[in-house]
Amino acid sequence: MRDQGWSARTRGxxxxxxxxxxxxxxxxxxTQTTILPLLFGCLGIFSLFRVxxxxxxxxxxxxxxxxxxxxxxxxxxxxxxxxxxxxxxLVLCGRNVEALEELTRELAxxxxxxxxxxxxxxxxxxxxxxxxxAAGAAEILQCxxxxxxxxxxxxxxxxxxxxxxxxxxxxxxMEINYFGPVALTKALxxxxxxxxxxxxxxxxxxxxxxxxxxxxxxxxxKHATQAFFDCLRAEMEQDDIEVTVISPGYIYTNLxxxxxxxxGSRYGALDKNTAQGRSPAEVAQDVLAxxxxxxxxxxxxxxxxxxxVYLRTLAPGxxxxxxxxxxxxxxxxxxx
Numbered sequence: 001m002r003d004q005g006w007s008a009r010t011r012g013x014x015x016x017x018x019x020x021x022x023x024x025x026x027x028x029x030x031t032q033t034t035i036l037p038l039l040f041g042c043l044g045i046f047s048l049f050r051v052x053x054x055x056x057x058x059x060x061x062x063x064x065x066x067x068x069x070x071x072x073x074x075x076x077x078x079x080x081x082x083x084x085x086x087x088x089x090l091v092l093c094g095r096n097v098e099a100l101e102e103l104t105r106e107l108a109x110x111x112x113x114x115x116x117x118x119x120x121x122x123x124x125x126x127x128x129x130x131x132x133x134a135a136g137a138a139e140i141l142q143c144x145x146x147x148x149x150x151x152x153x154x155x156x157x158x159x160x161x162x163x164x165x166x167x168x169x170x171x172x173x174m175e176i177n178y179f180g181p182v183a184l185t186k187a188l189x190x191x192x193x194x195x196x197x198x199x200x201x202x203x204x205x206x207x208x209x210x211x212x213x214x215x216x217x218x219x220x221x222k223h224a225t226q227a228f229f230d231c232l233r234a235e236m237e238q239d240d241i242e243v244t245v246i247s248p249g250y251i252y253t254n255l256x257x258x259x260x261x262x263x264g265s266r267y268g269a270l271d272k273n274t275a276q277g278r279s280p281a282e283v284a285q286d287v288l289a290x291x292x293x294x295x296x297x298x299x300x301x302x303x304x305x306x307x308x309v310y311l312r313t314l315a316p317g318x319x320x321x322x323x324x325x326x327x328x329x330x331x332x333x334x335x336x
Contacts, residue, residue: 004325062087063118065144069127069153069184072099074253075203079151080107080282081122086288090120093136094154097336127154127180128172137187149199149291152181157255158218159271160262170217175237177221182228192241199242201291202229206249206301209309209321213327218259222247223255233296236287246287249301250277284333 037251066083070076071092084090084107094100100122108119121143125136155177161293185200192198204266207215208222226245233243256274259267290298299306312319 005150029097057294058081058086058292060294061149061288062147063089065089065091065146065165066149066151067091067093067140067147067188068151068153069093069181071103072096074255075248075251075280075283075287076151076153077103078280079153079287081110081281082284082288084110084117084120086128086292087116087118089118091123091140091147092120093123093125093140095124095126095168097122100124117205122242127173127184130179130183133180133183134187137184140188141191146191146195147198150185150188151200151201151203151287151291152185153203154180155203155221155255156218157259158216158219158265159214159256159259159267161214162216164262165217166263169260170220172264173217174221174224177218178228180222181225182323185232189236189241193236193239198240199244199291199294200232200236201244201246201287202226203287204229204245204247206247206299206305206309208245209245209299210305210312211323213330230297244290244298246290246298246300248278248283249305250274251280251283252277253280254275 002160046062060081067089068076068080068083068090071080072094076094080090080092080103090107092100104120104122107117110117123136123143125139126131127133156173160169181202189198189200192200202225204225205218205222207219208226211219211223226247229243229245233245238245244261250273252275254270255272257268258265261267278300286298286300299309308319308322311322
C-alpha cells in the first residue's frame with residue numbers, strides 16, 4: 001500500500017519535489033534493509049584487520065636481527081634509527097668507522113616508548129671489495145649467530161653522458177650497487193635457508209624501473225638489482241625467505257653530492273631534484289612499514305614517476321619522446 005501511495009504522490013508533482021521524494025524513498029530503502037549494518041560490519045572488520053596487521057608487524061620486527069648497509073648517512077642512517085626504535089637488534093655496516101661509532105652512541109643513548117631496545121653492533125667493510133664483503137659477512141654472523149633481515153641500502157650515484165664515461169666508472173658503479181649487495185646476500189643466504197627464516201631487502205630506485213638521461217650507470221645497476229632480487233624471491237619461496245624490493249624516488253640526501261662523474265671524479269653538488277626530494281626519515285618509516293608487512297615490491301615516488309613506469313610499458317613511444325626531450329633540455333642547460 002505504501003508503494004502505491006508513493007507512486008500516486010509522484011504523479012503531477014514538479015521535478016524538484018519528485019527528486020526529493022525519490023531521495024526519501026532511497027533513504028527509506030537503505031535504512032530498512034541490511035545495507036547500513038553490512039557497511040558498518042565491513043568497516044569494523046577492516047579496522048580490526050589493520051590493528052592485527054600493525055600488531056603482527058611490530059612483533060615481526062621486535063628482537064629481529066637486522067643488518068643495514070650504508071648506515072653512516074642518508075637513508076641508511078634513518079633506517080637504523082627507525083628499526084632500532086622498533087626493538088630490532090642492529091648490525092650497522094659501512095666504510096667509516098668513526099661515523100658508525102657515532103651512530104651507535106646516538107642509538108644507545110636514545111629512549112623510546114615502544115619498548116626495549118638493543119645496543120647495535122658495527123661491521124666495517126667496503127662493498128666494492130669482494131674480499132672485504134666475504135670477511136664482513138662472516139663478522140656479521142658472529143654478532144648474533146644469524147640474520148633475520150638484511151637491508152641492502154649502500155650505493156653510489158652517477159652523473160654523466162655515456163659517450164664521455166670511461167668503462168671503469170661503469171664497473172665501479174656496478175660493483176657497489178649490484179655485485180656488492182649480491183655478494184653479501186649470497187654470503188648470508190645459507191644461514192637463512194638453514195633456519196627456514198629470513199628477509200632480504202633491496203633498496204633500489206625508481207630508476208631501476210625506468211631510465212632517465214645522464215644516469216646510465218646508476219640506472220643500469222638498479223635495473224640489474226631489480227631483476228636479481230625478483231629472481232631470488234621466486235627461488236627462495238620454497239625456503240620461506242621473504243624478498244622486498246623498494247624503489248624510492250628522489251630523497252633529500254648527499255647521494256648526488258657523492259655521485260661519480262664520467263671521469264670518476266666526485267660530482268660534488270646537490271642537484272635540484274634531490275634538494276626537492278622526500279626526507280630520508282619519512283622514507284625510512286615507509287621502509288619499516290614495507291618490511292613489517294612483508295611486501296614484495298614497493299614504489300615510493302610522487303604520482304608522475306609512478307605513472308611513468310606504466311607509460312613505459314603501455315605507450316613506450318611517448319615515453320621515449322619524453323626522455324629524448326629531457327635529454328635535449330639537460331644538455332642545453334649544461335652548455336649554456
